[in-house]
Amino acid sequence: IEARRVAIFGGTHGNEMSGVTLVNLWTKNGAEIQRKAVEAVPFITNPKAVEKCTRYVDTDLNRAFTPENLSAPGGNNLPYEVLRAQEINRIFGPKGSPEAYDVIFDLHNTTSNMGCTLILESSKDYFNLQMMNYIKKAMAPASCLVLLNEHPLLKYSTSRSVAKHPVGLEVGPQPQGVLRSNIFEAMRVILKHALDFIELFNEGVEFPPCTVEVFRVLERIDYPRDANGNIIAMVHPNLQDCDWEPLNPGDPMFQTFDGKTIHYQGSGTVYPTFINEAAYYEKQQAFITTRRETLVASAIKKA
Ligand SMILES: CC(=O)N[C@@H](CC(=O)O)C(=O)O
Ligand SMILES: [Zn+2]
Structure with missing residues (x-):
């Protein structure tokens, strides 16, 4: 495992303001996300949606990273988010290749009362599971839960899935287009612990076997x-x-x-x-x- 190349995505949904604001802040001054052995790149993934303060312009970017989309010809005739997914895949991927970024954090807000949630896409990614264990302990007694979306039908092709170790951050409740200081600060703290973990890992610290409580996606209810x-x-x-x-x-x-x-x-x-x-x-x-x-x-x- 390596964890040298790290990106922090905000604005995958342009109306989820904590991630948009944090990424814009860190683009201006990256001191807070710098660690000795880690290069963390802040990146606004859907600038057009951010400008309009809307979830997306043509189609949901966080569903757009399918093999079909990423290899689709057609250039400017494609929906904006499909073009953007291809661009992001060129910069941070290619998805599934050895050249892909090691870790991508994707910052989201929800209108639901979920508190601090980390989203994983694989139950076998030990690097990510160790990171979840570290973050949960660092946050205690505040809670930080892990949602595992590994469902054969309900899993979707996220922006962060370009990386070898994709991590979603979902913090709420926060209305769309609104910034709440408690939600903003909670997201900031999770990311601090996450980067500290990567720094320790890169310094050669061994993390012993551990267990992590997760909530596995079962079913969607309409x-x-x-x-x-x-x-x-x-x-x-x-x-x-x-x-x-x-x-x-x-x-x-x-x-x-x-x-x-x-x-x-x-x-x-x-x-x-x-x-x-x-x-x-x-x-x-x-x-x-x-x-x-x-x-x-x-x-x-x-x-
Ligand atoms: C409310 C929201 O946008 N949630 C995200 C969850 C995720 O990042 O997996 C989404 O549906 O894309
Ligand atoms: Zn979102």
Whole structure:
């Protein structure tokens, strides 16, 4: 493992202001993200969306890093974000190649009450799991949870997936287009610990085997809809803002506009998250369910 080339992405979604603001700040003055043996490059991934303060211009950049998109001919006829994905892949990739960046942190905000969340895409990336363990301990007693999106159908092609070790940071609640100081500072602290970890690793520190609690993505739950596809219920008040809290079969899940309760019908306890995320209305998703798991990471040490 190596961890010399590190990038920090902000503005993958142009209306998620903590990442946009931190990356702009560090582009002006990078002292805070400098470490002796690490070169961390701050980078605004979707400048057009940032300028318009919108999630995207043509299509969601954080879904655009598919093999088809990255190899598509057509130049200027392609959607803006597909072109941009190709450009980002040239600079920080190519995705899946030895030349790709070692680590990419991608900074996101959610309107959901998720607190500090780190998003991983593989349960076998021991470098990332060791980093999660380090960050969680450094943050304690404040909590920092790990969402594992390794689902065969629900996994998507993120901007950070260009790197060998992709890490998403998702901090909320923060409305779209809004900066909240508590959310901004929480994101800043996570990144500080993450860079400290990489610095220690590069100095030759050995990290012994460890376990990490993660929440594995299971299922996406849509809002109840009528025959025309219009939403007919809201997230139930008992579920609203209760990200990461157990949801049991029979628990209230949605509330129709005429006051009826719709209950969760699953077969066992799940941990919902991304509850009522604004950006997910267009994706037909009211929340996702997860299952709690403990992963094991082997020891790591720089070669
Ligand atoms: C609210 C939001 O944008 N969440 C991110 C999560 C991620 O980065 O994996 C997304 O859907 O792309
Ligand atoms: Zn986002």
